[in-house]
Amino acid sequence: MTGIAAFAAWLGAAMIVLADGRRGLALGIGLVAVGFAAMAWADGVWVGGALLLVGGAIAVIALLRAGHQDWGLMPSGSTPRLLLAVAGGILSLWVAASVTTGPGASLRFACIAVLGLMAGRLLESKSATPALTGAAGLAIALAGASELGPNDPGFAPYLIGAVIAAGALLLPVARSDGA
Amino acid sequence: MEPELAIALPAVGAVITALLKTRPRAALVAGAVLGAAGLAAVLLAAPGLRSDQLGVSLSLSAMSRALLLAAAASLALIIGFPPPRADRALLLAWGLAGIAGMAAIAAAPSLDLVILVTLAIALLHAALGGRRPLTSRLRAPALAVALLGVGLVFARLEGSPILARFAAVGLVAGLAAALGTLPYIHEFDPEELTATSPVAWIAFLGPILALAVITRARELIPTAGAVFAAMLIGLGLLNVLWGGLASWLTEKGMSAWHYSFMADWGLVLCAFGVLVPDGEAAAVLLLYGIVLSRLPLYLWSRQSLRESIQTDRPINLLAAAMLAGAAPFAGFAARLFLLRGATQVFWPLALVIGIGLLLWLPPSLRLGRSLGAPRGRLALGVGIALALSVAIGLYPEPILSLAGQ
Numbered sequence: 001m002t003g004i005a006a007f008a009a010w011l012g013a014a015m016i017v018l019a020d021g022r023r024g025l026a027l028g029i030g031l032v033a034v035g036f037a038a039m040a041w042a043d044g045v046w047v048g049g050a051l052l053l054v055g056g057a058i059a060v061i062a063l064l065r066a067g068h069q070d071w072g073l074m075p076s077g078s079t080p081r082l083l084l085a086v087a088g089g090i091l092s093l094w095v096a097a098s099v100t101t102g103p104g105a106s107l108r109f110a111c112i113a114v115l116g117l118m119a120g121r122l123l124e125s126k127s128a129t130p131a132l133t134g135a136a137g138l139a140i141a142l143a144g145a146s147e148l149g150p151n152d153p154g155f156a157p158y159l160i161g162a163v164i165a166a167g168a169l170l171l172p173v174a175r176s177d178g179a
Numbered sequence: 180m181e182p183e184l185a186i187a188l189p190a191v192g193a194v195i196t197a198l199l200k201t202r203p204r205a206a207l208v209a210g211a212v213l214g215a216a217g218l219a220a221v222l223l224a225a226p227g228l229r230s231d232q233l234g235v236s237l238s239l240s241a242m243s244r245a246l247l248l249a250a251a252a253s254l255a256l257i258i259g260f261p262p263p264r265a266d267r268a269l270l271l272a273w274g275l276a277g278i279a280g281m282a283a284i285a286a287a288p289s290l291d292l293v294i295l296v297t298l299a300i301a302l303l304h305a306a307l308g309g310r311r312p313l314t315s316r317l318r319a320p321a322l323a324v325a326l327l328g329v330g331l332v333f334a335r336l337e338g339s340p341i342l343a344r345f346a347a348v349g350l351v352a353g354l355a356a357a358l359g360t361l362p363y364i365h366e367f368d369p370e371e372l373t374a375t376s377p378v379a380w381i382a383f384l385g386p387i388l389a390l391a392v393i394t395r396a397r398e399l400i401p402t403a404g405a406v407f408a409a410m411l412i413g414l415g416l417l418n419v420l421w422g423g424l425a426s427w428l429t430e431k432g433m434s435a436w437h438y439s440f441m442a443d444w445g446l447v448l449c450a451f452g453v454l455v456p457d458g459e460a461a462a463v464l465l466l467y468g469i470v471l472s473r474l475p476l477y478l479w480s481r482q483s484l485r486e487s488i489q490t491d492r493p494i495n496l497l498a499a500a501m502l503a504g505a506a507p508f509a510g511f512a513a514r515l516f517l518l519r520g521a522t523q524v525f526w527p528l529a530l531v532i533g534i535g536l537l538l539w540l541p542p543s544l545r546l547g548r549s550l551g552a553p554r555g556r557l558a559l560g561v562g563i564a565l566a567l568s569v570a571i572g573l574y575p576e577p578i579l580s581l582a583g584q
Contacts, residue, residue, distance in 0.1 A: 099339060100339075115328045116329065122317065
C-alpha cells in the first residue's frame, strides 16, 4: 500500500516536472497530495493526511478553475526534464532502499524524489504557475517528511504544509501570469 | 503566551498598516503600537521557556530574542528616519510582516517547521511584486527550502555514516541559497525596492534563519558536527574574499552594497563555524552590525547613489570606519572575538581571516562616500546608527548577555 502511494507521489512530481499546462500540473499536484496523504494514513496520522489531501485538492481546483486549460505534457525540448524525472526516481529509490536502513523506505523514497524533482522544477521554470505548483509540491513533501523524525511532529507541519499548498496557487500572481 | 504574541502582534500590525495605506498617519500609529506590543512580548518571553497555547510548542532562545530586538530597532530607525521619498507606512507594513515571519522562524519547535515557514515567507515575498519576474524572485529561496528539506531528510536516515555528511552539505547549501551568498547569489536589480529585493533576505530575514538552521543542525547531526563547521568556515572565507573584492571592484554602487553584505556574511559563517564561545560572541555582534548598521546605511545611501553623489565629509569617513569594522565601532569588537576564537581552534585560520579583513578598507571607503551628504533627519539617523555601533563596540556585554553569551 505505502509502496503504491510513494510511486503515486513520484509520478505526480514527474508530471509537475514534465507539464507546462494547468491540467498536467493539476494532475501532478493531486497525485503528490494523494500519495503523501495515503502514507500519512498508513502511519496512523489521520488528521495530517486529511489536511494534505484538502490542501492538494484546493491547489487542483485553483489550477483548473482559471487560466488557459491544456495538458502541456512534454512540450518540445523536454528531454532533459524527462531524464531528470526518471533519474531522480531511480536515484531516490537506490538511496531509500539500499543506502539507508530501517522501516519507512516508501516515505524516504517519496520525500527524496519529490523534494529533488520540485527543486529541479523551480530552477528551470520560466512562468509563474509551474513554479508555484512546484512550491506547493515542496510544501506537501516537507510536511510528509516530518513523519521521518524520531518524535511525533503533531499536526502543525501538516497544517502549514496544506495551507502553503492551497495558498500558493491562490496568490494573485498565479492568476495573472498563467502557464 | 509571549512567543505566540511575538508572532501575532506584528503580523496583525502589518495587515492593519497595509489596510490603512490611504491614511498614512493612522497606518503608522497602528503599526507602531502593534509593533511595540510585539516587541514587548519578545522582551517578556523567558528564553527557552515553552508555550503551548495553540497546540504547538513555541519558545524563543536568548540569541533569537536578541536578534529580533535588533531587527525591531533597525526597523524603528528606518521608519523614524526614513530614506528620501520612501513610503513610511509601506516600509512599516513590510517590516512588521518580516518581523512576524522572523519570530515564527525563531519560535518554531523543529527544523521542519522552520523550513515550512521559510517557504511561506518566500512565497509571500515573491508575491509582493517587484521588477524581477516571480520565477526569479522565488527561485533561490525555494531552492533553499528544497536543499534544507533534503538535508533534513538525510539527517534522519539510518545507515551509513556518510548520510550525516550529505545532510550537512544539504543544510549548508540550503542556508547559503536562502541568504543569497556564494555559491547562490540572488539575482539583484539595483532599482528594485529594498523590501522586494534580495537584500530583505540577506540583511533582515537572514540572521534569524541562519541562527535557526545552524543551532538545529548541530543537534540533528552531531556526528557530522566538525564537517558542518568546516563547511561553514570554507564558505565563509570564500564569501569574505569574493564579497570584499566584488564590493571594491564592481562598477555599480548598489551592487557594491549587495556584495558588502555577502562579505559580512562570510565573517558570520566563519564565526558560527568556530565552535568556541568567542565565535558565538563574534557572530552575535556581526549580525547586529548587519541589521543595525549596514542595512540602514544602505537604505539611506540609495538616493545619493541614484543621483551619483559622492562626498568625503567626516560623516562619510565615520560611516566607512563603521562599515570596515574599525575601532571603536561594534565591528572591531566582533573581529577581535572572531580572531581570538579562530586562534583557539586553529591559528592559521586566524591568519587567513586577518588577511581577508584587510580587504574591507577600500570597499568601505567607497560605500561611506556613497552615503552622500545627509542632512536634517537623515543626518540624525546616521548619527544614531554610528552612536549605537560605538556603544556596542565599547561595551558589548549587555548585547552578549542578552544573547545568552
